Amino acid sequence: MRIVLVGPPGAGKGTQAAYLAKNLSIPHISTGDLFRANISQGTPLGQKAQEYMRAGQLVPDEVTIGMARDRMAEPDAAGGFLLDGFPRNLSQAEALDGILRETGTELDAVLDLEVPEDEVVKRIAGRRMCRNDSTHIFHVEYSPPKAEGVCDACGGELYQREDDSEDTVRKRLEVYHSETEPIIDYYKAQELVVTISALGRVDEVTRRAMEALGRSA
Ligand code: AMP
Numbered sequence: 001m002r003i004v005l006v007g008p009p010g011a012g013k014g015t016q017a018a019y020l021a022k023n024l025s026i027p028h029i030s031t032g033d034l035f036r037a038n039i040s041q042g043t044p045l046g047q048k049a050q051e052y053m054r055a056g057q058l059v060p061d062e063v064t065i066g067m068a069r070d071r072m073a074e075p076d077a078a079g080g081f082l083l084d085g086f087p088r089n090l091s092q093a094e095a096l097d098g099i100l101r102e103t104g105t106e107l108d109a110v111l112d113l114e115v116p117e118d119e120v121v122k123r124i125a126g127r128r129m130c131r132n133d134s135t136h137i138f139h140v141e142y143s144p145p146k147a148e149g150v151c152d153a154c155g156g157e158l159y160q161r162e163d164d165s166e167d168t169v170r171k172r173l174e175v176y177h178s179e180t181e182p183i184i185d186y187y188k189a190q191e192l193v194v195t196i197s198a199l200g201r202v203d204e205v206t207r208r209a210m211e212a213l214g215r216s217a
Contacts, residue, residue, distance in 0.1 A: 001026060003026075005111050009173065010169075033084075068096075070127050077192055087191055126142065132157075136154060136156065195212075
């Protein structure tokens with residue numbers, strides 16, 4: 001299956017993407033994770049992306065689209081993939097259509113995770129990520145680790161993402177409404193959108209998502 005996951009920052013895209021990709025046996029491709037990996041490795045691409053991410057802005061398309069295209073061309077993505085955080089504006093959506101056309105493939109679904117804005121702010125303020133694995137995600141209140149600051153899954157150090165600060169979150173939400181939300185209408189016109197509520201327990205949301213995709217969890 002070829003799936004695009006959309007939703008505001010804090011909707012739980014990263015968490016859900018990890019479970020869905022595993023259930024569907026497809027790679028989870030997150031442009032945010034790819035940028036963060038480039039930043040921690042100090043690559044030129046990471047250096048370019050960092051200032052935009054710090055400001056809560058989108059990294060320019062000429063950087064992002066090439067990176068996403070290269071990742072989708074890797075062998076593990078030949079049979080399908082779950083895109084998390086790409087496309088994030090209309091020109092990226094059009095570029096993705098072009099990439100799919102070139103490979104003679106198409107999207108199966110666009111899964112839209114819906115969550116009220118006040119919930120988004122609460123989720124992001126308390127979010128803590130593991131330095132070893134970006135899919136190990138905790139929340140100081142909703143899903144706290146057993147020991148403060150330590151990942152339950154692997155013992156890695158937990159940290160707060162630099163762009164999860166209140167000001168940057170506000171900017172990211174603004175960017176989501178003005179640049180990313182329009183892609184939902186773009187995909188509605190292609191009858192690809194399935195919308196689910198992202199409220200509730202993580203496993204409940206995963207089950208809802210699998211059902212919406214026509215698969216049982
Ligand atoms: P995420 O991990 O998906 O929340 O992304 C974190 C940040 O990475 C975003 O706020 C952007 O600065 C950047 N980013 C991730 N994906 C994209 C994309 N498709 N286009 C532009 N910037 C992106």
